[in-house]
Amino acid sequence: MMSLKLYGYWRSSATYRVRIALNLKGLEYEYVPVHLVKDGGEQHQAAYDSLNPSHLVPTFVDDDEDIILNQSLSIIEYLDERYPEPYSLMPAHAVERARVRGLAQDIACDIQPLANLRVLQSLSNQYELSSDQTNGWCKHWIEKGFDGIERRLQTQAGRFCFDFDVTMADICLVPQVYNAKRFGVDMTRYPLILRIYDNCQALEAFQQAEPENQPDAQ
Amino acid sequence: MMSLKLYGYWRSSATYRVRIALNLKGLEYEYVPVHLVKDGGEQHQAAYDSLNPSHLVPTFVDDDEDIILNQSLSIIEYLDERYPEPYSLMPAHAVERARVRGLAQDIACDIQPLANLRVLQSLSNQYELSSDQTNGWCKHWIEKGFDGIERRLQTQAGRFCFDFDVTMADICLVPQVYNAKRFGVDMTRYPLILRIYDNCQALEAFQQAEPENQPDAQ
Structure with a gap:
């Protein structure tokens, strides 16, 4: 079981951003697809609603640390602060x-x-x-x-x-x-x-x- | 002459955010109105275009430090990092x-x-x-x-x-x-x-x- 999970959709560009950041940091994660169209959109279903009441993707979860975060830019800055290696995604100044x-x-x-x-x-x-x-x-x-x-x-x-x-x-x-x-x-x-x-x-x-x-x- | 300038529009909510942050930090600044409607919009005119090629408000300028920044959230985090007093607008964790x-x-x-x-x-x-x-x-x-x-x-x-x-x-x-x-x-x-x-x-x-x-x- 991987601790880090990314709930998202293949063509969501906000999800795409977080995938790039996770890859640049060399972090392994489980990718959990949320189909935005099928059955009126899986993002509106109870299972996802409890993770993200805005019904938008992505949602980032760290099971070990009991962390649930939304908003791609916020997730990327969190990853950068939490995992400074191999290099920072933000300038020092x-x-x-x-x-x-x-x-x-x-x-x-x-x-x-x-x-x-x-x-x-x-x-x-x-x-x-x-x-x-x-x-x-x-x-x-x-x-x-x-x-x-x-x-x-x-x-x-x-x-x-x-x-x-x-x-x-x-x-x-x-x-x-x-x-x-x-x-x-x-x-x-x-x-x-x-x-x-x-x-x-x-x-x-x-x-x-x-x-x-x-x-x-x- | 004040060094800090905020170019914005009274009813722009992005400008409104930066005004709140400047006030919370107790910073004096010159407010420079950019009328978004008059004459097709002053944000499209050459004077503003050179400050902000996206033609959106707000733009924050610090003349003394030769700094020009756009995007309200980015400006607010900059103000918070540059002027930590009287208290931070971001949590420590x-x-x-x-x-x-x-x-x-x-x-x-x-x-x-x-x-x-x-x-x-x-x-x-x-x-x-x-x-x-x-x-x-x-x-x-x-x-x-x-x-x-x-x-x-x-x-x-x-x-x-x-x-x-x-x-x-x-x-x-x-x-x-x-x-x-x-x-x-x-x-x-x-x-x-x-x-x-x-x-x-x-x-x-x-x-x-x-x-x-x-x-x-x-």
């Missing part, structure tokens, strides 16, 4: 840390929540948007977000978002690029984002976290 | 810190981004939703979010979200309750949230940060 958090939140607050499954379901079911319209909606917010991020990266990027260290910012960027490609965003508009994405994808921790490599991938 | 960040992100990632001005403008301009429909949209996501938060608070709340200390979670909760009231959410459904809101509102730092008390209030 407060201003640089703020920039990493800022970029992570540019994605986790201002892009991803607008284009996730429950929002798209609501737009099509309650407001009768066509699938062309919901795809356009996603593309619009991803492009708006990437326009700002590409410019921010011009002053601070190296091999990764912040110089030559993999940080929480890269952990958020890669799943968002995966989504951008899915929604047909023209990534040639974002050469810096794409270069960092490619540099991350060269690392095994990122490859193994990809949605298509999960047991619940369809 | 990693698990508790993760819970505070998680609750803050329940609001800053899963509620507020869905109901902010640019999203409502897009829903009404591009997708022709009526104002009744956009109000219903806001109410729906606030209620969904508060349903989960009210349950989470049952295991951890005291006078404030986490026991008897004001944390970043309260700083996010209060502006979200302000918005909920604006959109007609029935707050009697959320007795714990309401109690914490009232306890925060008894503090001068929260009162002075209220939208109606800002120079750009309309």
